[in-house]
Amino acid sequence: MKLKIINPNTTAGMTAKIGAAARAVARPGTDIIAVNPAMGPVSIESHYDEALAVPGLLQEIAAGERAGMDGYVIACFGDPGLLAARELARAPVVGIAEAAMHVASLIGASFSVVTTLDRTRGQAWHLAERYGMKRFCANVRACELPVLELEVPGSNARQRVLDECRRALAEDGCDVIVLGCAGMADLCRELSQALGVPVVDGVAAAVQLVESLAALGLHTSKRGELAAPIAKPLRGLLEGFTLPSQDPLAA
Amino acid sequence: MKLKIINPNTTAGMTAKIGAAARAVARPGTDIIAVNPAMGPVSIESHYDEALAVPGLLQEIAAGERAGMDGYVIACFGDPGLLAARELARAPVVGIAEAAMHVASLIGASFSVVTTLDRTRGQAWHLAERYGMKRFCANVRACELPVLELEVPGSNARQRVLDECRRALAEDGCDVIVLGCAGMADLCRELSQALGVPVVDGVAAAVQLVESLAALGLHTSKRGELAAPIAKPLRGLLEGFTLPSQDPLAA
Amino acid sequence: MKLKIINPNTTAGMTAKIGAAARAVARPGTDIIAVNPAMGPVSIESHYDEALAVPGLLQEIAAGERAGMDGYVIACFGDPGLLAARELARAPVVGIAEAAMHVASLIGASFSVVTTLDRTRGQAWHLAERYGMKRFCANVRACELPVLELEVPGSNARQRVLDECRRALAEDGCDVIVLGCAGMADLCRELSQALGVPVVDGVAAAVQLVESLAALGLHTSKRGELAAPIAKPLRGLLEGFTLPSQDPLAA
Amino acid sequence: MKLKIINPNTTAGMTAKIGAAARAVARPGTDIIAVNPAMGPVSIESHYDEALAVPGLLQEIAAGERAGMDGYVIACFGDPGLLAARELARAPVVGIAEAAMHVASLIGASFSVVTTLDRTRGQAWHLAERYGMKRFCANVRACELPVLELEVPGSNARQRVLDECRRALAEDGCDVIVLGCAGMADLCRELSQALGVPVVDGVAAAVQLVESLAALGLHTSKRGELAAPIAKPLRGLLEGFTLPSQDPLAA
Amino acid sequence: MKLKIINPNTTAGMTAKIGAAARAVARPGTDIIAVNPAMGPVSIESHYDEALAVPGLLQEIAAGERAGMDGYVIACFGDPGLLAARELARAPVVGIAEAAMHVASLIGASFSVVTTLDRTRGQAWHLAERYGMKRFCANVRACELPVLELEVPGSNARQRVLDECRRALAEDGCDVIVLGCAGMADLCRELSQALGVPVVDGVAAAVQLVESLAALGLHTSKRGELAAPIAKPLRGLLEGFTLPSQDPLAA
Amino acid sequence: MKLKIINPNTTAGMTAKIGAAARAVARPGTDIIAVNPAMGPVSIESHYDEALAVPGLLQEIAAGERAGMDGYVIACFGDPGLLAARELARAPVVGIAEAAMHVASLIGASFSVVTTLDRTRGQAWHLAERYGMKRFCANVRACELPVLELEVPGSNARQRVLDECRRALAEDGCDVIVLGCAGMADLCRELSQALGVPVVDGVAAAVQLVESLAALGLHTSKRGELAAPIAKPLRGLLEGFTLPSQDPLAA
Known part of the structure; x- marks a missing residue:
């Protein structure tokens, strides 16, 4: 294939x-x-x-x-x-986004999306609606992290994403995290281990x-x-x- | 696995x-x-x-x-x-049902479910709502076919399912068919060939x-x-x- | 009858x-x-x-x-x-649940449900949706109270339910309380008197x-x-x- | 009382x-x-x-x-x-309307409203939405019958209401009829007997x-x-x- | 005209x-x-x-x-x-209300309504639903200001409206303000200047x-x-x- | 301006x-x-x-x-x-589309869109949802008319649009027509006269x-x-x- x-x-x-x-x-x-x-x-x-x-x-x-x-x-x-x-x-x-949201809806009661910039939150909500996934989407949260900062070695991007995921679990009542950027694909495993809940990367x-x-x-x-x-x-x-x-x- | x-x-x-x-x-x-x-x-x-x-x-x-x-x-x-x-x-x-509806939403604009008895249509609609798939569900149609008749060799069950699928395409404006019973799993391929649109079996x-x-x-x-x-x-x-x-x- | x-x-x-x-x-x-x-x-x-x-x-x-x-x-x-x-x-x-929600919708603008364990909140929301009562449901709140603790003489269950009702009124903008457990039926009158708003017990x-x-x-x-x-x-x-x-x- | x-x-x-x-x-x-x-x-x-x-x-x-x-x-x-x-x-x-719709939702899967003039159908739909009953409302149908004609002895009003109820059952997939005018209160029993399904009069x-x-x-x-x-x-x-x-x- | x-x-x-x-x-x-x-x-x-x-x-x-x-x-x-x-x-x-909400939806991603008394918030939400504008309405906020106080020279009404608008921008994630009372028509320009976002007066x-x-x-x-x-x-x-x-x- | x-x-x-x-x-x-x-x-x-x-x-x-x-x-x-x-x-x-739908919602109870090709109907429904206008949209109808055929002198495009508008009024229960293509702008006046209901052209x-x-x-x-x-x-x-x-x- x-x-x-x-x-x-x-x-x-x-x-x-x-x-x-x-x-x-x-x-x-x-x-x-x-x-x-x-x-x-x-x-x-x-x-x-x-x-x-x-x-x-x-x-x-x-x-x-x-x-x-x-x-x-x-x-x-x-x-x-x-x-x-x-x-x-x-x-x-x-x-x-489609893939991550569908998959998240199969393994939990609700998910929060953790994404990059605040200004992209509207589009994530819009997609959740289009795909029928709004009812599973507890929140869309931004780290105020430009996309390309995820590519910079030594940046604190990983930590900021982890912190926002923790806030999502504490405040949103969700039980799954969806990563809101293709550039976060490599963080999925370590976030899941740190958080103790399923974390879904859309690329995979x-x-x-x-x-x-x-x-x-x-x-x-x-x-x-x-x-x-x-x-x-x-x-x-x-x-x-x-x-x-x-x-x-x-x- | x-x-x-x-x-x-x-x-x-x-x-x-x-x-x-x-x-x-x-x-x-x-x-x-x-x-x-x-x-x-x-x-x-x-x-x-x-x-x-x-x-x-x-x-x-x-x-x-x-x-x-x-x-x-x-x-x-x-x-x-x-x-x-x-x-x-x-x-x-x-x-x-969950699997078939999610999959159908990834390959078409809307699907119709073709199921067995009319009295089960309410449950199919209910599931479509729970999974967020109601917006993709053009219709739920029954063949008035008891589930176990699908198991009877020589029954006209296949034909009745095919006829109802044809009505779905003609009247519902859908572009994908979802089979509404596990007992229809073996009909999927031939229906798809006869209809010329994707047909989704939930088991697979x-x-x-x-x-x-x-x-x-x-x-x-x-x-x-x-x-x-x-x-x-x-x-x-x-x-x-x-x-x-x-x-x-x-x- | x-x-x-x-x-x-x-x-x-x-x-x-x-x-x-x-x-x-x-x-x-x-x-x-x-x-x-x-x-x-x-x-x-x-x-x-x-x-x-x-x-x-x-x-x-x-x-x-x-x-x-x-x-x-x-x-x-x-x-x-x-x-x-x-x-x-x-x-x-x-x-x-059905009865309490319908009745609450006849006497106020919106209600909050006060229930037992957090893990049951999803089912209460689901029922609110099924019954068409989601639009009247301001919130579903849990006291983290196991159901059978309501049966234990001398427990602080009554007080915890009352406290959660007070938080509902202060934070949810609701004007009616719905008791979210059959085991709370005997608390209805005293809660209503303490809170000054209608409290609905589903059993009654x-x-x-x-x-x-x-x-x-x-x-x-x-x-x-x-x-x-x-x-x-x-x-x-x-x-x-x-x-x-x-x-x-x-x- | x-x-x-x-x-x-x-x-x-x-x-x-x-x-x-x-x-x-x-x-x-x-x-x-x-x-x-x-x-x-x-x-x-x-x-x-x-x-x-x-x-x-x-x-x-x-x-x-x-x-x-x-x-x-x-x-x-x-x-x-x-x-x-x-x-x-x-x-x-x-x-x-509120009472009839709530009651109908407790005894069936969906109801159709049979009312007087076509121009009042919008208001019935609007109320169904406000009360959360839209999901139970299969249809709102008008007999094109002025309200006061229901008061005229010897009019064919009864027959026209019955005919519209029959169409509702045949075409709407509903299992309960809601009478859409207080002036129909006296028809409830005979309609229910003729139709073989529950008929709900809002006054009662x-x-x-x-x-x-x-x-x-x-x-x-x-x-x-x-x-x-x-x-x-x-x-x-x-x-x-x-x-x-x-x-x-x-x- | x-x-x-x-x-x-x-x-x-x-x-x-x-x-x-x-x-x-x-x-x-x-x-x-x-x-x-x-x-x-x-x-x-x-x-x-x-x-x-x-x-x-x-x-x-x-x-x-x-x-x-x-x-x-x-x-x-x-x-x-x-x-x-x-x-x-x-x-x-x-x-x-209709005019203000429609206009606001043309110039931003979401609006908050700032109105007078808390008890009127339900009606504003109801209208937002009727007009299809609920999806654009981030919040309806009250200043707890009686309507006629807006007519009293020297009252602090202006300041209270401005303060509530500021809270809306800080807390609701909206990008447009809708004034929720005809009596606020004369505040529109100065609020817009103070807030730096579009402010919509329904009368205009x-x-x-x-x-x-x-x-x-x-x-x-x-x-x-x-x-x-x-x-x-x-x-x-x-x-x-x-x-x-x-x-x-x-x- | x-x-x-x-x-x-x-x-x-x-x-x-x-x-x-x-x-x-x-x-x-x-x-x-x-x-x-x-x-x-x-x-x-x-x-x-x-x-x-x-x-x-x-x-x-x-x-x-x-x-x-x-x-x-x-x-x-x-x-x-x-x-x-x-x-x-x-x-x-x-x-x-946005303009036509908003305007139509101000002058009637519901509108039908009459557009060109069937395959574009999904987009019209999608826009109706995004703008909050889905609740006013009775139907989206296609004439199966390629866009540029509207530019061909002597084609029967006008007649086909008129016929589809007539079907909309007869079958959809709408009271306003929305023209679903910029290329229909010049038909608005004559359609309105022929149909006796308001017809909305989005360009105007x-x-x-x-x-x-x-x-x-x-x-x-x-x-x-x-x-x-x-x-x-x-x-x-x-x-x-x-x-x-x-x-x-x-x-």
Whole structure:
């Protein structure tokens, strides 16, 4: 099985970390291809960043379909471009926020999300609503930690994340922690040991879910909203995103 | 990995079919132990049946914990006893309705459930609400098919399920079908081929999800609502369900 | 009118207290039969306890129907087995959580529930949702009081309940208190006097509601989800729960 | 016990019918005082009618409090002025839509409301939402029957209501019928016999609920939103509605 | 364009202030007619007050329709009589709570309402739900300020409103403030400057929205629930509210 | 006042029509600048199209801020990029779906949306939820009409839209129609005349709402989620979207 794990920002170090987290949980025989787009922002911390990360992400999905991938993970907690990616791909696509929230709802009564910047909390709540997971979401908490600070050796990022998780358990009445950033994937095990409750990393969770969908022979439904996009001209800088008019995906 | 797949009714033929469906999707190296309780109703088609299926189910969970199972599937679409089972087990427990609905929400815009008797539709809607999946559930449809008729060779059950799936696609605007009974597990592939949309069988989906949770090292949170039950005397016919007062699960 | 008040746990002292609370508010001419099952847990403080209290409860309902009861109260705040009991009975069945919440919504803008153990709060919220009462429920608060401590003379249970009620009024913005345990029935009057707001005990409320339904000539609808369960064999320890195949309830 | 049943329109014939329905279910010893205001519309079929029925209704509540009533029923399915009445009264106040919906939710899985004019359906849905009963309400159906036609001997009103109830059962999947107008109170028994499912009349239901609240010693909470209104001058035509500045209700 | 701004209480000083706020934002060429009814309470701080403010308000709407108004604003944050007014008028009618909440949802992620008395908070939440704005409403906060104290020169009302706004920003996570009383209209600009976030006054917002509806050629739909009320007799003190039986509005 | 109306697709003919619709309702003195991006798809009929329309749209917003625009309209019924645009702009930004739904909720009890392709219905429902307008939305209906067919002289597009509006009124119980595509702006008046109910075009509605926000002196809140995006490098094809690191918008 070949899975493409797409870090939608353009920071290669983070892509490497995400790839390692994916490989650590992938089934034997699964080939993890971790990539990031050639275009777009170095980190995703706003709706603006997210919007501009999506074209590069879609390019990776389209290339993946041509290369016969068996599934995709969108490895940013805002799950940017998820529905557009599902239109483009027949193979299943899972976002890491989606994966983490679904998994958390299977092992506890409620979870708190611990994320980076306060300004991204709205998007996490929005996704919880879209996925039906709002009823399990006790709180979304920010550490006021820029995404890329998680990549800086020697920063106090780990400690701040741990402290916020402790506050979540003490104040929110939750019994599971969801990590709210792909850049926290490497903290999952130590947080879980320190906290004594399950801690869910979306990258690992999404890898497992996509593998499961593929193993079940399930693809994205091509009936209705998620059918292949209608081929049509694109202009200007984005001309290259024009889909072939005899769209092989529609077959 | 050892997974216990519990058919909560006492019909051994159905247990065998469920076991086969589980084994067909299990990972190499996963040992599927398909069982049904020694006590309880031969099929589950009412709240009464469901209530009386739960003690036997819990007995199987308790025995499974003593035997070191890595996870459990509750293989009845009403997901009977799910929260009580989660209290009892540290290993993850997933219900087939829960699994099928979650999986369906990852591959389409909305699903319709096709189930057996009209009187069970309320429970399916209730579960959709509890799991946050109501927003993805276009409809719950019944074939007015008693559960055990699915076990009768030569019955027209297959055709009636197929017809109801066709009505779902034509009238509900859904793009995925969820099979609403463990006894339909063997119909999944042919229905999917006939309908041209993804069809989700909860048994297979639940096996994949439990394997995923176990592979992620995630167990049921023992903090709060799902902590091990407080040991206390049980009386009369159910005396045997008294938990040991030094409960090893609480550790 | 003959009403059966079923304490679903097997602690006779609590049954006696519940019976007294029921008789204190029953109409002249109403015969209160307070019972507890012969089988099951001594108190109900988990999903496990609740699941194992239900068979004994259903046995009492079935016996009640044979004896011509005019209605039933399920006297545990988790309302265990309510829908199964409604299937089994033609006479109306009311749970005490259900009764208390409905009554509270008629006399105030919002209520807080004060219950026993923190781990049971999830079930109270779940019931509030099922009954449509979530919008009136300001909070569910636990005193961390084991159910049977309410039965111990000289314990500080009364004071702890009173203190938690005071916190509810101060912090939740509620204007009514709902007592979250059948074992608190005898505290209702004194709490109301101490707090100066209406305090609702579910046992008394449920007796009034069942009497009202009976007086209105209303029975449980036997059309659809709550029709009599389909008769079928039960096996093993629960064989005795097999319903007669010519089910007189279905008539 | 003295209960005031207030028909908020000014049609005395309808008041008499409502009074009879109330007396038919009241407990022995309950004194039913059925009244209608001296001012306001002859029937209530719009928001305009409802708004202008409220002052007269509130006058009856205020007079009732001075006369020491033990409870009130607002006998119009729009439940006009319910919260204002609760502010004014210490004794409990119940609306007939509220009562009917609550009662219906205790005896079935879902109800359909059968009401008079199509234009009043929005208000019925609105009340279902306010009372938390929307989840039990399968449909609100209109017979396109003006309220006062129910008072005309020899009209085909009875038949039209029966026909609409039959359609509700056939099309809505409900198992209980709620009558959506106080003027239908006298049809309840015959409809129930013809339909074979429980039919709930709000007038009878509300009498039972108010009697229950009074028997439980429960009054409207005077803490917060429903406290007695602050006394202040009213001007012009409504000057007479000025409350005494030393408001005895506030005590 | 002629707009009638109706202060539904009978305090002329407040009407003048509201009129000034309306004129300050009205388009050139818009004629603002600010009025208050001749009958009703001097301020609106309870459901009782609100109910008794509505007849006078409706009288002003009816007179407005005869005078050919192009639109109406109901200038009290409880939006009393809104649906009845819409039945009566063909020209658009907007309430100030409705206007403020809609506008706030267009410029921020969430708003807090700062209002007068604690007892009116329930009505503000109720309106937020009715208008679909509950998801944007972070909190409703009261200053415990009687409405007419806002009219008293030299009171500390301004400071108390400002303090509560500051608490809202610090504690609620909102990014917009909605003023919860027509009597606060004159504070909007200075609060916005002091707080550094948008502050929305409903009077100004409603004037803009009604002007917009009129400019778009949109009137209240006369199909269904908001069609002109059916003409019928009114009795007693309210006889004058009888609509002409040949209702010109229905045409 | 200078308003920029952005058609997010690259079809200039449609931009001209949208500009004309905007000018037809703009206030005297408002300067309407109708534009479309230089890059992106020729029409927006999928999540893919929408994602690829957003960069060009954001470029227009950024240019607009530099040019001192007083407000923006996003003239596509999917409201693409709305939150990213709000981050980028201090001046108010309104989407046409948002505007049309809000306006419709002020003049009727419920609306139906009549849109182009069936596959876009999910997005319309999603927006209705996000804006709180789901409770007013009776239905979203598609004519199976490609967006650009609305631009073809002599097509039967007008008739198909009219027919679908008629079905909406007959079957959905709505009292207002919302046009679900910017390309239908020119049909609004004739549809309204043919149907006899208010018909809302989002382009006109959005122009009015943005003018209103600007007239009220309200800008997008720059506190929290909608604050200016954090400046950071963008790579590759989208390098030009890098914001200046001394972001003047953040001040």
